[in-house]
Amino acid sequence: MSDFWKRFSRNRQAVLGLIILCVVIFVAAIANFIFPTDPFLYSKFPLSAPGENGFLLGSDSIGRDVASGIAHGAKTSLLIGLIATLAAVFIGVIFGAFAGYYGGIVDDILMRITEVFQTIPSFVFAILLVAIMKPSIESVVIAITVVSWPAVARLVRGEFLGLKNREFVQACHTLGMSDVRIMLAEILPNCLSPIIVIGSLMVATAILIESGLAFLGLGDPNVMSWGFIISDGRSMLRVAWWICTFPGIAILITVLAINLVGEGLNDALNPRLRERN
Amino acid sequence: MKLTKIMKGVLAAASIAVVGSFAQAQQAGGSLVFLVQPEPPTMAGYVSTSGPIGLLGPKIYDGLVDYDNDGKMVPMLAESVDVSPDGKTITFNLRKGVTWHDGEAFTSEDVQFTIMDVLKKVHPRGPNSFKEVSSIDTPDAHTAVFNLDNPAPYMLRALSSYESPMVPKHHLEGQDVKTAKLANNPIGTGPFKFVEWKKGQYMRLDKNENYWREGRPYLDRIVGRFVPDASTRAAAMEKGEVLYAAYNAVSNVEAVRLNKEKDNIGLTTDGYSMINPMALLEFNTKEGPFTDAAVRRAISTAIDRQYMIDTIFFGYGKPATSALSSNFSATGLHAKMPNYPANGDVAAANKILDDAGYARDGNGVRMKGMFDLIPYGEDWKRGGQYIQQVLGEIGIQVELRYEDVPTWLKRVYHNYDFEMNLNYFYQLSDPVLGVHRHYGTNMIRKGTHFVNSSRYSNPELDALLSAGMTTPDATKRAGIYLDIQKILANDMPVVNLFELEFLVVYNTKLKGAYGSAMGAYASFGDAYLD
Numbered sequence: 093m094s095d096f097w098k099r100f101s102r103n104r105q106a107v108l109g110l111i112i113l114c115v116v117i118f119v120a121a122i123a124n125f126i127f128p129t130d131p132f133l134y135s136k137f138p139l140s141a142p143g144e145n146g147f148l149l150g151s152d153s154i155g156r157d158v159a160s161g162i163a164h165g166a167k168t169s170l171l172i173g174l175i176a177t178l179a180a181v182f183i184g185v186i187f188g189a190f191a192g193y194y195g196g197i198v199d200d201i202l203m204r205i206t207e208v209f210q211t212i213p214s215f216v217f218a219i220l221l222v223a224i225m226k227p228s229i230e231s232v233v234i235a236i237t238v239v240s241w242p243a244v245a246r247l248v249r250g251e252f253l254g255l256k257n258r259e260f261v262q263a264c265h266t267l268g269m270s271d272v273r274i275m276l277a278e279i280l281p282n283c284l285s286p287i288i289v290i291g292s293l294m295v296a297t298a299i300l301i302e303s304g305l306a307f308l309g310l311g312d313p314n315v316m317s318w319g320f321i322i323s324d325g326r327s328m329l330r331v332a333w334w335i336c337t338f339p340g341i342a343i344l345i346t347v348l349a350i351n352l353v354g355e356g357l358n359d360a361l362n363p364r365l366r367e368r369n
Numbered sequence: 370m371k372l373t374k375i376m377k378g379v380l381a382a383a384s385i386a387v388v389g390s391f392a393q394a395q396q397a398g399g400s401l402v403f404l405v406q407p408e409p410p411t412m413a414g415y416v417s418t419s420g421p422i423g424l425l426g427p428k429i430y431d432g433l434v435d436y437d438n439d440g441k442m443v444p445m446l447a448e449s450v451d452v453s454p455d456g457k458t459i460t461f462n463l464r465k466g467v468t469w470h471d472g473e474a475f476t477s478e479d480v481q482f483t484i485m486d487v488l489k490k491v492h493p494r495g496p497n498s499f500k501e502v503s504s505i506d507t508p509d510a511h512t513a514v515f516n517l518d519n520p521a522p523y524m525l526r527a528l529s530s531y532e533s534p535m536v537p538k539h540h541l542e543g544q545d546v547k548t549a550k551l552a553n554n555p556i557g558t559g560p561f562k563f564v565e566w567k568k569g570q571y572m573r574l575d576k577n578e579n580y581w582r583e584g585r586p587y588l589d590r591i592v593g594r595f596v597p598d599a600s601t602r603a604a605a606m607e608k609g610e611v612l613y614a615a616y617n618a619v620s621n622v623e624a625v626r627l628n629k630e631k632d633n634i635g636l637t638t639d640g641y642s643m644i645n646p647m648a649l650l651e652f653n654t655k656e657g658p659f660t661d662a663a664v665r666r667a668i669s670t671a672i673d674r675q676y677m678i679d680t681i682f683f684g685y686g687k688p689a690t691s692a693l694s695s696n697f698s699a700t701g702l703h704a705k706m707p708n709y710p711a712n713g714d715v716a717a718a719n720k721i722l723d724d725a726g727y728a729r730d731g732n733g734v735r736m737k738g739m740f741d742l743i744p745y746g747e748d749w750k751r752g753g754q755y756i757q758q759v760l761g762e763i764g765i766q767v768e769l770r771y772e773d774v775p776t777w778l779k780r781v782y783h784n785y786d787f788e789m790n791l792n793y794f795y796q797l798s799d800p801v802l803g804v805h806r807h808y809g810t811n812m813i814r815k816g817t818h819f820v821n822s823s824r825y826s827n828p829e830l831d832a833l834l835s836a837g838m839t840t841p842d843a844t845k846r847a848g849i850y851l852d853i854q855k856i857l858a859n860d861m862p863v864v865n866l867f868e869l870e871f872l873v874v875y876n877t878k879l880k881g882a883y884g885s886a887m888g889a890y891a892s893f894g895d896a897y898l899d
Contacts, residue, residue: 134758138680153622154680154755313769327599327747331622 099360106356112349116342120166127160131316139332150334152325158335162342165318169346172229172302172317173295176236181291183237184244189275191245192252203249206242214239218301222310229312232305236298247290251283285361292354296347303343318343397587399898401879402611404602405593406618407745408569410775413552414534415487417818418494418795419778420616420745423531423890425593428574429470430534430557433461433480434525436643436886440798442525446475446535446558447513456520463511467581469537470562477507482538484515491546493819494797497805497812498527500838519839523799529643530559531890532797547816560586560894570595580894587881587897599623599747607631612876612898615640615889619874620748621683633877638685638870640888645696645796645803646869647689648677648752650789651781654823654862657788658738663725664765665861666708670721671763672756673713674867681752685872689865692857693804693850694796696868701843702800702850706858709865718763727764735764741780741790742771753791782818793869794819800850801838807863809834825862 101107135155137145144150149159191202209217218235225231255261256279264274305311306319313320318339325335405424411417414426433447442450447461467475485505488495501521506514517524527533535558540551555563560582561574574591594611596602603623605611619627628636650668652659659665674688687695688711690703697703710717727735740760742753750771757767767789772780780786797803806812810831812821830853837849857863873883882896 130758130761132754132758134676134680134755136676154751309771313771324747324751327603327620328622329600330603331626 096360100356103356103359105352106359109349109352109356112345113353116166116346116349117170119163120170123160123163123167127157127163129160131160131164132156139328141332142334149338150332152321152332152335153328158321158338161316161321162318162339164316165321165339166342166346168229168315168317169299169302169343172233172236173298173350176233176240176298176302177291177294179233179237180240180294181244181287184241185248185280185287187241187245188248188250189252189280192249193256193271193275193279195253199249202245206245209238210242210246212239215301215304218305219308219310222305227305227310227312229315232302232311235305236301239301240294240298243294244287244290247286248283251286252279255279255282285357288361289354289358292350292357296350296354299343299347299350395587395881395897396899397584397897398589399587400590400592401588401613401882401893401896401898402592402594403613404605404611404615404618405572405595406602406614406616407597407774408595410778411552412555412563412566413547413549414531415483415536416491416547416552417778418492419774419818424615425572425574426534426555427530427559427887427890427892428561428591429555429559429563430530430536431559431892432530432533432535433528435529435891436526438639438642438886440526440643440886442528445530446480447528450525452525456522457517459515459517459525461513461515463513464581465511467558468579469558470556470577471537471540473537473539474510475535475537475558476510477513478510479535479538480513481505481507482542483533483536487536487541487546488533491817492533493814493817494527494802494806495533497809497838498524498533498802520841521838522841523801523838526643526798527802529887529890530892531887532802560892561588561591582894585894586892587895588893591893603627606634606874606876609633609876609878612879613882613889614874616871617746617748619872620746621685621872624872624874625683627874635875635877637873637875637883640873640883640885640891641871643798643886644871644888644890645694645798646793646871647694647796648686648791648793648866648869649689650756650864650866651787651792651822652790652862652864653785653788654825655785658736658765659789661725662860663721664727664736665864666859667718667721667725667763668760668765669708669861669864670710671713671715671718671759672864672866673711673759674709675711676713677752677755678867681748681755682867682869685870687868687870689867691854692808692863692865693800693854694868696796697800697850700799701847704851704854706854708858708861713759715759715762722763729764733764734766737766738768738788740767740769741777741787742769743790743792744772744774744777749791756791778818781822782820783816785815785822785824787822790822805834805838808857821862823862825860827856827860830856830860 137151138153138155140147140151142150147157151157187202191199217239221235222231261278264278303319306317307323311317311320321339322336329336405421407421409421410419412426414422431446433445435443435445437443446464448464449462451460463477469475484499489499501517501519502515503518504516537556540556541549560577560580562577564575565573572593576586576589599620603619606614606619607627624636627634652665654660678686690709691706693703695703722735729735743749753769757769760767781790795803806820808825808830810826813824814820833849833853840846878898880897882893885891
């Protein structure tokens with residue numbers, strides 16, 4: 093573990109990303125304590141500039157606190173990013189593992205299914221899915237999962253194809269281990285590193301998709317999110333720049349931080365890059 | 370520094386003088402591109418009064434008369450109107466030599482057909498406006514004689530091209546008027562001919578070379594552009610890509626800014642005096658959580674109307690104090706009613722609900738509901754978000770729904786598949802024309818837009834509405850409408866929120882398009898560019 097940390101911390105940018113990400117997670121965690129009221133709550137002070145009337149980052153057209161919206165929105169964004177990614181990785185690993193391990197007809201069927209999903213542009217597909225289902229937090233998570241899992245499936249299939257004929261796997265066969273046990277206990281741990289890397293990057297993509305959907309008015313209207321604030325404040329941009337600007341910055345630095353962390357994980361976990369110093 | 374300022378002043382004065390001399394000339398030619406928001410569902414202004422139809426329809430169709438800013442009639446297709454002493458016979462002397470855009474002659478038969486077979490049957494407000502018209506005689510091609518059962522002075526205020534467009538008999542006769550092809554290929558007698566409708570982009574109208582008014586229209590072309598995004602609309606106005614925007618197509622916040630920052634962009638609240646718009650909540654009184662009048666009274670009591678006007682409409686508007694607009698004070702019909710507090714009273718609203726026996730659950734929620742928002746732009750969305758919060762304070766948890774115009778109209782007026790709906794209605798120049806349609810039992814008309822979607826039915830009120838229609842005496846009429854307002858302040862099938870003051874944002878390059886009582890719903894026959 094200390095070895096891992098050493099390799100990770102060699103990448104300064106990754107450490108910076110991790111610090112920013114921790115701050116975002118911290119803000120999301122304490123959102124309910126620092127802003128105990130509903131972030132949708134209006135006030136008598138619409139369009140207050142940052143610092144005015146006690147609004148740290150200003151207020152929007154009906155006097156909602158932008159800072160409170162960003163803090164509560166962080167919770168939404170991170171949660172959606174995490175859950176959608178876990179679900180996508182879960183589905184992707186199952187598809188990829190079976191396709192790669194068994195090959196032949198199983199591989200053909202599973203990969204053709206994956207390709208159907210891959211051929212549709214992912215953001216357009218996500219819009220379509222949310223528009224068909226009612227815009228809600230569940231439908232957004234489902235939509236992001238559906239458009240994200242094929243990449244994981246492809247990756248895992250490749251790893252399994254490479255590993256399944258290695259000596260240690262053949263040894264397991266001769267020992268009489270079941271296929272499922274070989275897949276789960278022997279091959280999967282050996283391809284965990286690339287899955288972790290792609291997963292961490294997928295969290296960033298998921299946050300972007302969620303913000304994009306909310307921006308188009310397809311987010312859950314009853315849940316505060318960064319995309320929602322930007323969408324609502326866009327028509328006021330010329331009069332109240334702060335409504336769009338701060339949540340925009342929040343999205344930018346969060347996505348950047350996650351990408352930096354992902355890059356660091358790649359450095360730390362990829363054996364071929366271990367010599368890079 | 371000082372000198373340049375003075376120089377600028379001189380230059381500005383000179384340019385005004387130049388503009389002035391051009392104004393005398395009233396140049397012909399040019400295209401007017403203006404904003405139409407949202408895109409109209411059809412162009413059948415004789416079937417639906419959906420706002421955006423009015424922005425384009427009156428350019429294509431003429432009415433019998435138009436109205437000036439004092440509400441006086443201006444001759445259009447009718448050169449003159451004679452009312453008999455008993456008020457029961459009204460003779461319209463029609464203009465000669467008027468043709469439809471397809472070349473056919475316009476005759477008194479078209480007038481008879483339009484009133485009796487179209488407006489009286491399928492128009493949302495027509496059955497009220499022309500209720501007393503029992504028949505129309507056509508002694509010759511240029512005379513139409515309306516025979517009335519009772520005097521109906523309000524009818525003469527409902528004859529504009531927006532309210533009662535004259536439609537070609539030969540394109541509708543023998544067909545189902547509601548589904549006839551004319552809806553998407555309008556053929557009128559107006560100053561502009563329909564040319565092309567690119568869905569989602571624009572509608573193009575070209576000059577009618579055979580228009581009956583000599584030398585009109587000045588413009589060669591009118592293009593109505595549909596731009597769904599509010600900030601893009603404001604930017605188009607700022608850059609001069611579009612020259613005219615009415616009915617909040619440019620939001621108030623941007624309108625005020627543009628007027629302040631740009632010398633060539635003006636702002637006016639004129640052009641809405643015949644419209645008298647009222648923002649309101651419609652409720653489903655037959656199904657769902659809002660069937661109890663006490664709940665509706667509580668909602669009306671809780672909402673801070675002044676706050677909505679100040680924050681969402683930037684001060685343009687007036688809190689509603691009754692089912693009737695305060696603009697009816699001039700005729701003595703409006704009376705201030707309880708349950709319409711301008712600043713909202715959440716405590717009183719909570720008490721109403723407590724007394725009615727609606728207990729809060731563990732989360733403080735008394736009831737849940739679905740809240741539809743009129744899909745006419747972001748101001749309304751924001752208004753809905755505010756109301757959602759206030760209702761939360763009195764324990765009513767609502768979910769917001771924002772759809773496209775046809776889906777929303779179908780939901781509310783065809784299927785009654787709604788619980789609470791944010792909307793606005795035109796109360797027009799008389800309650801008979803604009804208000805009765807919202808409450809009368811005879812106005813529960815499935816599939817007709819902007820009528821009694823609440824399906825509220827009260828025989829006592831129906832009797833008063835009929836009396837209000839036929840009583841000419843002003844004092845008696847005021848008494849009748851006082852009773853009407855008392856009943857509606859108690860039953861509240863509709864909660865009036867505030868009287869809207871719409872803005873017109875215009876580029877000063879465009880002249881002659883404002884100053885008419887019909888505003889953006891006028892023909893633009895006198896509009897020109899300099």
